[in-house]
Amino acid sequence: MYTVIGAPKTRAFRVIWMLEELGQPYTVDPTAPRDPKLAEINPSKKVPVLKDGSDYVIDSVAIVQYLADKHQMLTHKAGTIARAHQDSFTQFCVDDVESSLWTAAKHTFVLPAELRVEGAKTACQHDFNKAMEHLALRLGSKTYVMGEMFTVPDLLLGHCAGWATSMNWTIPEGNVSAYVARVRSRPTFARATAVREKMA
Numbered sequence: 046m047y048t049v050i051g052a053p054k055t056r057a058f059r060v061i062w063m064l065e066e067l068g069q070p071y072t073v074d075p076t077a078p079r080d081p082k083l084a085e086i087n088p089s090k091k092v093p094v095l096k097d098g099s100d101y102v103i104d105s106v107a108i109v110q111y112l113a114d115k116h117q118m119l120t121h122k123a124g125t126i127a128r129a130h131q132d133s134f135t136q137f138c139v140d141d142v143e144s145s146l147w148t149a150a151k152h153t154f155v156l157p158a159e160l161r162v163e164g165a166k167t168a169c170q171h172d173f174n175k176a177m178e179h180l181a182l183r184l185g186s187k188t189y190v191m192g193e194m195f196t197v198p199d200l201l202l203g204h205c206a207g208w209a210t211s212m213n214w215t216i217p218e219g220n221v222s223a224y225v226a227r228v229r230s231r232p233t234f235a236r237a238t239a240v241r242e243k244m245a
């Protein structure tokens with residue numbers, strides 16, 4: 046039995062969605078970011094954290110890929126060229142998509158007011174729009190970024206797309222909007238969303 050530590054409205058949602066994809070049993074400990082009790086397991090007091098047995102894994106991307114590797118689902122095997130391309134999409138999601146969202150969030154409500162920079166959010170949105178153009182080109186007419194198989198970067202991109210929409214950023218019409226709708230219409234996404242709503 047896994048324990049997902051972190052309020053489901055945070056990136057902990059990714060881990061919950063992943064566990065729904067895997068059909069693995071889990072419980073959620075909805076600890077808020079920066080709760081002092083996190084310091085013992087994560088010096089940055091960030092969430093999510095996955096408790097697996099007596100071990101703790103921190104960082105949502107590391108957790109999701111670990112679970113994919115462990116259960117051999119939603120991933121190509123390490124050391125294959127397919128895995129290299131898959132990881133490239135994961136890094137694209139983290140570097141180009143999530144970083145714009147997270148930096149914008151920091152300059153909206155995370156950083157102390159005196160450190161927030163006016164215009165930072167506009168610059169982030171510009172970068173996000175550029176990333177969406179690149180996603181459109183890399184995705185082409187494929188069902189998922191790696192083709193017919195739903196993999197880790199699809200889950201991460203699907204999560205980021207919802208985050209962007211909640212900030213009123215636009216997902217471009219066409220292959221990207223159709224892709225996002227496809228990813229977010231998975232029954233596992235609906236089940237994870239129900240968990241989030243129940244714990245809100």
Ligand SMILES: N[C@@H](CCC(=O)N[C@@H](CS)C(=O)NCC(=O)O)C(=O)O
Pocket residue numbers: 055056057078079089090091092093103104105106155
């Ligand atoms: N790269 C980390 C980032 C985790 C992260 O920043 N989590 C947010 C909540 S979604 C948090 O705990 N923020 C608290 C803070 O920045 O102090 C991951 O993907 O897990």
